[in-house]
Amino acid sequence: MATRRDQPSNLAELVCLTLVIQGAEHGWAIGSQLALDGPLGSIWSLSRPLTYRAIEALVEQGLVTRSGAHPGRGRERSLLQATAAGRTASERWLGAPAEHLRDLRTELLLKLTLRQRAGLAIEPLLDAQERTLQPAFDAIAQRDPGGDLVALWRQENARAARRFLRQAREAQHARDSTVAPRRPEVRLSARNQLRVTIDSITRGDVMTSVKALLPDGQRLTAAITSDAVYELDLAAGDEVVMIVKSTEIMVAKAEGAPGRYG
Numbered sequence: 647m648a649t650r651r652d653q654p655s656n657l658a659e660l661v662c663l664t665l666v667i668q669g670a671e672h673g674w675a676i677g678s679q680l681a682l683d684g685p686l687g688s689i690w691s692l693s694r695p696l697t698y699r700a701i702e703a704l705v706e707q708g709l710v711t712r713s714g715a716h717p718g719r720g721r722e723r724s725l726l727q728a729t730a731a732g733r734t735a736s737e738r739w740l741g742a743p744a745e746h747l748r749d750l751r752t753e754l755l756l757k758l759t760l761r762q763r764a765g766l767a768i769e770p771l772l773d774a775q776e777r778t779l780q781p782a783f784d785a786i787a788q789r790d791p792g793g794d795l796v797a798l799w800r801q802e803n804a805r806a807a808r809r810f811l812r813q814a815r816e817a818q819h820a821r822d823s824t825v826a827p828r829r830p831e832v833r834l835s836a837r838n839q840l841r842v843t844i845d846s847i848t849r850g851d852v853m854t855s856v857k858a859l860l861p862d863g864q865r866l867t868a869a870i871t872s873d874a875v876y877e878l879d880l881a882a883g884d885e886v887v888m889i890v891k892s893t894e895i896m897v898a899k900a901e902g903a904p905g906r907y908g
Contacts, residue, residue: 654709654735657753658692658700663728664736664760666710672723673698689755701726709735740766743775747782750775750807758814772815776808783808787876788849805879838890842866844882847875856880858888 654660662676670676673694678684680692692700704710709732712724728736740761744753754775758768786804791797842858845865854872859865866888880886 654704654707654739656700657690657756658696659703660736660739661686661690661692661756661760662697662700663704663709663732664740666704666726667728667733667736668760668764671725673701673726674723676701686756686759689759690752704732708732740764741771741774743771743778745778747779747804747807750810768818769815772811772818776811779807784876790849802881805881809879840866840888840890842886842888844880844884844886846882847880849875858886 654663661680665676665679670679677692677694677697679686680690680697681687682691684691701710705712709729711727711729713727740757744750744757754771757771761768761771783804786801789797789801791801840860842860845857845859847857848855849872852872853869854875856868856870856875857865858868868888878886
């Protein structure tokens with residue numbers, strides 16, 4: 647005998663439950679949302695048989711009820727309505743960050759999209775997501791992939807995920823901002839600003855060596871903190887600006903070169 651559950655146990659049930667709350671009144675409407683060519687299909691799709699199975703599970707759990715039938719011609723479609731417990735479960739799920747880096751592409755994007763459709767802010771979820779994955783981001787960033795292609799892929803994937811979280815937050819702030827237009831980038835008084843391409847990065851516990859190439863092939867090396875490398879999200883191939891600032895001027899003269907006074 648199957649044990650009755652009182653909470654959605656998979657992504658299909660949670661998404662279907664949330665769609666019911668957001669106005670999808672029957673299974674066909676939910677299936678249309680999750681079809682490959684539907685509004686959510688570019689993020690994640692679900693076949694109609696699996697959609698109806700998820701709805702049936704939600705009804706058995708007491709999270710969704712059937713009441714009456716949808717008016718109109720054709721096949722009779724039962725109207726769906728979320729219970730109080732269903733609304734609580736959906737609200738909790740929409741506010742919870744994904745547990746693993748691999749779940750961002752599907753789970754997080756679904757939550758962000760569904761939150762926007764419901765008029766809910768996405769910044770709290772983006773902040774919580776970055777905090778949840780910060781230990782993973784730190785651990786992956788500190789590893790040297792060497793020639794391991796899988797390790798390199800994981801490192802680049804983690805960098806892209808962290809960059810997405812930050813850029814999504816910035817984009818939302820820009821849309822929500824009703825204050826004065828954004829100020830231009832800060833200018834520096836230092837004149838020795840050189841555009842370079844990072845060639846390699848050698849990480850240390852505290853300091854990191856960043857080697858870069860000038861357009862003419864000359865090399866520059868900067869020693870900066872490892873924290874700065876992480877915060878700037880630096881990687882080989884990035885185009886950056888190196889600022890050379892010195893408080894001393896040294897003078898060199900070749901041995902035996904004539905002087906003014908002989």
